[in-house]
Amino acid sequence: MPFNSLHFWIVFPVIFIVYWLIPIKFKAVRKIWLVLVSYLLYMNWKPAFAMILLYVTAVTFWGALSFDKIKSKKKAMGWVLALLSLAPLVVFKYYNFLNDSLTTGLEHAGLHFALSGLNWAVPVGLSFFTFQAVGYLFDVYRGQYAAEKNFLDYVLFVSFFPQITSGPISKASEFLPQIKNPVPFSYAQGKEGLKLLLWGMFIKVVIADRLGIFVDSVYANFLAHNGTTLFTASLLYSIQIYCDFSGYSLLAIGLGKLLGFNLINNFRRPYFAVSVTDFWKRWHISLTRWLKDNIYIPLGGNRCSRARCYFNILMTFLVSGIWHGAAWTFILWGLMHGVILVVERALGASKYEGHNPLIKGVRIGLTFLIVSFAWIFFRCPDISTAISYIGGIFSSIGVPAVSEMGGAVILILFIALFILLFKDIREEFFPSKFRFVDSGVFRGFAYSALFCMIILFGVLDGGQFIYVSF
Amino acid sequence: MKKFLFHILLFFAVIGAVDAFVGLAGDYLQRNAKGGKTGQFNNLVMKDNHDILVLGSSRALHHYDTPFLSDTLGMDVYNAGFKGNGVILACGILELVLKHSHPKLIVFDIEPAFDIYTYEDDDNHKRYLYNLKPYYRIPEIGDIFKDISREDWLAVHSGMVRHNTSIITMTVDNLVASSKDSAGFEPLAGTLLSETKAVIDPDREIDTLKIRYVERLIGIARAKEIPVLFIASPKYGCTDSSELDPLKGICLENQVPFLDYYSSQEFNSHREWFQEATHLNATGARIFSSIICGDINSVLQI
Numbered sequence: 001m002p003f004n005s006l007h008f009w010i011v012f013p014v015i016f017i018v019y020w021l022i023p024i025k026f027k028a029v030r031k032i033w034l035v036l037v038s039y040l041l042y043m044n045w046k047p048a049f050a051m052i053l054l055y056v057t058a059v060t061f062w063g064a065l066s067f068d069k070i071k072s073k074k075k076a077m078g079w080v081l082a083l084l085s086l087a088p089l090v091v092f093k094y095y096n097f098l099n100d101s102l103t104t105g106l107e108h109a110g111l112h113f114a115l116s117g118l119n120w121a122v123p124v125g126l127s128f129f130t131f132q133a134v135g136y137l138f139d140v141y142r143g144q145y146a147a148e149k150n151f152l153d154y155v156l157f158v159s160f161f162p163q164i165t166s167g168p169i170s171k172a173s174e175f176l177p178q179i180k181n182p183v184p185f186s187y188a189q190g191k192e193g194l195k196l197l198l199w200g201m202f203i204k205v206v207i208a209d210r211l212g213i214f215v216d217s218v219y220a221n222f223l224a225h226n227g228t229t230l231f232t233a234s235l236l237y238s239i240q241i242y243c244d245f246s247g248y249s250l251l252a253i254g255l256g257k258l259l260g261f262n263l264i265n266n267f268r269r270p271y272f273a274v275s276v277t278d279f280w281k282r283w284h285i286s287l288t289r290w291l292k293d294n295i296y297i298p299l300g301g302n303r304c305s306r307a308r309c310y311f312n313i314l315m316t317f318l319v320s321g322i323w324h325g326a327a328w329t330f331i332l333w334g335l336m337h338g339v340i341l342v343v344e345r346a347l348g349a350s351k352y353e354g355h356n357p358l359i360k361g362v363r364i365g366l367t368f369l370i371v372s373f374a375w376i377f378f379r380c381p382d383i384s385t386a387i388s389y390i391g392g393i394f395s396s397i398g399v400p401a402v403s404e405m406g407g408a409v410i411l412i413l414f415i416a417l418f419i420l421l422f423k424d425i426r427e428e429f430f431p432s433k434f435r436f437v438d439s440g441v442f443r444g445f446a447y448s449a450l451f452c453m454i455i456l457f458g459v460l461d462g463g464q465f466i467y468v469s470f
Numbered sequence: 471m472k473k474f475l476f477h478i479l480l481f482f483a484v485i486g487a488v489d490a491f492v493g494l495a496g497d498y499l500q501r502n503a504k505g506g507k508t509g510q511f512n513n514l515v516m517k518d519n520h521d522i523l524v525l526g527s528s529r530a531l532h533h534y535d536t537p538f539l540s541d542t543l544g545m546d547v548y549n550a551g552f553k554g555n556g557v558i559l560a561c562g563i564l565e566l567v568l569k570h571s572h573p574k575l576i577v578f579d580i581e582p583a584f585d586i587y588t589y590e591d592d593d594n595h596k597r598y599l600y601n602l603k604p605y606y607r608i609p610e611i612g613d614i615f616k617d618i619s620r621e622d623w624l625a626v627h628s629g630m631v632r633h634n635t636s637i638i639t640m641t642v643d644n645l646v647a648s649s650k651d652s653a654g655f656e657p658l659a660g661t662l663l664s665e666t667k668a669v670i671d672p673d674r675e676i677d678t679l680k681i682r683y684v685e686r687l688i689g690i691a692r693a694k695e696i697p698v699l700f701i702a703s704p705k706y707g708c709t710d711s712s713e714l715d716p717l718k719g720i721c722l723e724n725q726v727p728f729l730d731y732y733s734s735q736e737f738n739s740h741r742e743w744f745q746e747a748t749h750l751n752a753t754g755a756r757i758f759s760s761i762i763c764g765d766i767n768s769v770l771q772i
Contacts, residue, residue, distance in 0.1 A: 006621055020471060190474050223664050224746045408638035447481070452488055455630040456637060 001044045003162075003251045004205055006460075011041075012255070019259055020185050027182050031156050034259070038161035042124070049123035052088045057158045059084050060133040064140040064147040078141045085137060089130045092122045097326035125165035127323055131290055133158050136172040138294050145172050153179045162255035166248045168266040168286035175261070183260045193257030195447070199423075200250030202450050205458030206416045208243035211236045213459070214405050219379060222389050226398035230389060237379055238372040242271065243420070245284070264289075271371075272428045274363040276340045277350035279371055287323070291316050313345070314338040324378070329386060333377045340370060412457045419450075492637065493629015499640035500604045500633075506643030508636070510654070511601065514550055515566035521545035522766065523567065524654075525560040525687075526579030528553040533579065533703045533750050535759040536653035542763045545574070549654030554591075556584025557683040558598035558618065564690050565610040575770055576691050580702045580732075581748075582713050585684060587674040595679060596622050603632045618679070657752035658745040662706060666747050676716055684717060688724050699769045700728045703758060704737035706744040729765050731758070 001008050015037050022030045043050045063081035070077050106113050136157070139145040148154045156179050163170065218225055218233035225233075249266035256263040264286050273279035280288050292301075299312040314335065321334020344350045352363055373390075380386035402410060426434050436442055503509035522545055524534045530551025539547040552559055560578060567573070583589040584598075591597070595618050605611045606626045615623040625631045633640065691698045700721055702714050711732035721728040737743060743754030750758055 006625060185471050185474070187471075187474050191477075194478075221746055223666055224660070224662070406639070407642070408635065411638055412635070448484055448488070451481075451485055452492075452630060455489075455628070456492065456634055458634070460625075460631065460634055 001041050003248070003255070004201065008041075016258055024182060024184055028152065030182055031152050031179065034161075035152065035156050035159060038156070038159040038164065041161045042159065042164055045124045046121065052092070052123045052126065053129060053159060053164075056085055056088060056130055056133050057155055060137045060158070061148065061151060061154045064137055065149070067140055068147055074141070078137075081137060082134060085134050086130060088123070089126055092120060092126060094322075094326045101328075128167045128169060129158055129164055131287070131323070132163075132167075132169045135169065135290050135294060139172055145176075148172070148176060150180075160256075160261070162252040162259075163263060166245070166252070167284075168249055168252065168264045169290050170263060170286070171289075174264065178261050185260065189257050189260065189262075193254040196250045196254030196257065198447060198450050198454075200247045200254060201454050201458075202247075202416070203243040203420060204247030204251070205460065206453055207413065207420060208240045208247055209459035210405075210409060210413055210416070210457075211240040211243070213409075214402065215240055215379075217404065218401070219389070222392055225392070225401055226396045227393045228396075228398050229401040230393045232400040232402060234376050234379075234389075234393070235368075235372050238271070238368065238375050239417070241375065241378075242267075269424045269428050271368050272364055272424065273367050273371075274352040274360060275344050275350050275367055276337060276370055277344050279367055280337070280341070287320070291320055295319050310342045310345070313341050317341065327381075328383050329377045329380055332383060333374050336374045336377065416453070416457070489629045491629070493632060496629055496633030496637055496640060497604065499637070499644050503640060503643040504645075504647035506639065506646070508640045508643035509647070514548065514654075515563055515605065516570065518548070519546075519571040520548035520573055522547040522575045522577060523564075523573045524549045524551060524577045524579065525563060526551045527556050527581040527584050529581050529703050529749060530577075530579035531654070531656050532658045532745075533755050533758055534577070534655060534762075535657070535752075535755045536655040538756060538759050539763065539766070540653060542760070543766060547653060549656075551579065551654070552601065554584075555598055555601070556581055557680055557687055558595060558614070559601055561683050561687050561690065562599075562602040562605075562611055562614050564687060565614075566605060566608065568690065568694055568696075569608075572694060573696055575766065576687075576696055576698045577766070578687065578698060578700050580700060580714065580717060582717075583671075583674075585680055586676060586713070586716050587671075587680075588677045589674065590671060592677075594619060603634075606632070655755075657755055658749055660745050660751060662741045662744040662746055662751075665707070665741075670713065681716065681720065684720055685724070688720075688726055692724075697769055698726050699766065700726060701762065701765075702728075702730050702732035704731045704734050704750065704754075706738060706741065706747040708733040708738055727769055729762070731761075736761070 001011070015033075019030060019033055022033060024030075039050055039053075042053060059081065063077075063085070066077065066081075067074060103113065136145070136148075140147045148157070153176060157170070157172065157176050158164075160175075215233050215237045218229060219237075222230055222233075246267040253263045253265065266285050268282040268285065270279050270282035273282050296312055296316040299315060300308055301312060302309045304312070315338075317334045317338030318331065319334070320337070321331045324330040324334070341350075352360060354360070376389055377383065377386045380389055405413070426437070437446070500508060500512060503512055522539070522543070524530050524536065524547065528551060531549060531553060532551070534547075534549050534551070536547045536549040550560075550563055557578070564576065580586070599615060599618060599622055602611050602614065603626050606615055606623070612623070615626065688698055700717065702711065711730050714730060714732055718728050718730070720726075731737065737750075737754070737758070740754070743750055743757060745751040745754075
């Protein structure tokens with residue numbers, strides 16, 4: 001059930017009230033309530049998906065416990081358990097892609113071999129909860145976290161409804177202790193949660209979904225548009241995907257806070273990054289951390305030869321690309337980022353610690369353009385379409401067709417983007433300036449205005465979050 | 471916790487007051503628009519009388535050159551096509567129009583995605599209700615809301631939801647009277663640049679709700695003894711119109727005329743008449759309108 005649907009906001013107050021009505025001494029009852037709610041909400045997508053969730057939970061739980069018992073052949077056991085845990089992800093998400101790629105490859109070699117494809121829907125959030133569970137398994141394998149012995153706690157860790165469909169991908173060390181030791185209701189935490197919900201919803205339904213209507217129409221019919229429109233749409237897609245995904249993350253974190261849990265912050269103003277390396281320290285932070293802990297460092301990280309380190313970066317981003325989707329576009333997108341990171345590292349351009357605003361501005365602009373260029377591959381259905389789209393950008397200059405959005409929508413977006421920019425610029429560059437925004441009166445007005453803007457100007461169709469499909 | 475809940479209630483009390491104000495203001499702006507889209511739509515469904523009403527999607531909006539049709543037929547022809555919409559909105563419009571007017575003919579242009587089959591952007595058909603929100607208190611429109619989405623029926627009681635997105639346009643339309651009068655028709659400029667064809671979603675299925683609304687549209691018109699003419703306007707490169715068969719069957723069953731230009735050879739090889747694969751440009755629309763004049767005359771003479 002998407003967090004931006006009316007159904008969810010009818011259900012959530014019940015979840016919230018019942019949860020806090022259960023006395024803290026009955027913490028097992030509280031956990032059972034959250035597990036029940038998490039599974040029911042998840043089954044709302046499709047009941048059968050819960051079996052996959054339960055399977056991944058069970059395999060990683062019992063698997064982690066078995067590491068304590070088996071002293072020899074631990075590595076082999078680790079591989080078997082990793083493969084068993086990742087099996088649903090491979091089958092549901094990648095089988096058709098692997099099958100198609102293999103068939104096409106063999107056909108090029110003159111061999112005709114075809115397996116029938118699977119016509120199954122990919123369980124929602126499969127990549128997210130699988131990575132969270134497998135991350136836990138690896139942590140236990142490496143001895144960084146003791147195997148969890150309470151199945152109920154672990155089930156809640158994997159299935160906690162705010163994060164199950166699109167993360168953030170939590171680490172056991174930061175989330176399981178919170179499950180084990182529930183806290184009493186905190187006014188400050190609750191207020192913080194509501195603020196995040198409000199802001200997350202605002203950037204999702206007012207900015208991302210509004211931009212999405214224009215971006216989708218341009219991408220769907222890009223041959224009919226001039227290069228300037230295509231370029232504009234590609235930049236707007238960058239803003240759309242940021243507001244969509246960070247909006248979801250803020251909703252997840254906000255819901256977590258309302259229930260007394262602190263989830264990892266997933267975004268830190270990524271488009272103010274001064275390099276693509278810096279971008280990955282600010283974008284989808286929980287995934288970057290997972291990839292660093294479980295792919296990059298095990299491969300050797302940067303404590304090896306320069307060539308090996310570059311290889312490790314490329315492999316990490318290859319996995320990132322594959323994780324995002326079963327298509328060559330995602331693989332290419334991941335590799336592009338990997339190559340850019342390697343180039344930045346080779347040129348020593350990964351960081352900028354100077355204070356020259358001009359150099360910083362140019363680096364931020366350039367990084368945004370590079371990231372936006374890569375998003376074209378991410379957005380297009382296949383590589384040839386992406387190449388045609390990029391070709392279209394350079395084909396003709398004209399007036400961007402933003403007027404297709406209509407004057408009212410342009411005005412709404414202008415105001416909303418101004419608010420977003422003001423907030424992000426202040427937090428990034430002037431955290432101690434513009435103190436008026438901290439006053440109670442201003443905040444009260446701002447919260448009411450944001451809420452009204454969501455209802456008055458948001459796209460209220462409960463539209464899907466982009467990352468849910470990953 | 472008590473303080474927290476009290477502050478939430480206080481917040482929603484303020485929002486409730488704002489919502490009531492926006493609802494009242496929006497309803498006033500809707501009723502009194504001087505022009506623009508708001509005035510045009512409000513006049514269409516609450517005031518105007520037209521001899522012939524063209525309903526349908528953007529393909530209706532861009533394909534039926536109503537000023538030309540009015541001149542040629544000597545009748546007042548109005549284009550009430552809506553982008554991204556189809557038979558569900560058309561039923562609502564027709565219900566509202568027939569409360570004060572009695573057209574001689576209803577022309578409905580078919581877009582299979584909006585009128586026959588499931589469509590990936592449908593969102594449980596809720597989006598087809600958007601333009602009907604301000605009229606939810608009228609029983610026939612209320613029935614459509616309740617039929618399609620009880621949730622939206624409840625939500626539309628909120629003033630801010632009811633006037634979602636439209637409040638700015640409505641305000642402008644109250645301040646400025648649009649002088650543009652093209653009888654609803656919106657011609658498209660430009661020419662299809664490459665050999666692209668309309669893509670058909672392979673996973674689509676027949677949408678029983680849309681089919682039901684096609685039958686409902688016929689029923690509404692029939693109850694007032696108004697003839698309906700279904701037309702499938704051309705698509706570029708389309709050589710097979712079998713996807714229209716379910717609708718043709720309904721028309722045959724109900725003895726409603728159906729004109730199929732969907733894969734017409736007169737059009738499907740003329741790229742210069744299309745803006746893109748599914749939409750004729752202004753030139754194509756004029757040629758298409760001149761062709762269907764005779765068809766409309768024939769139906770009116772029956």
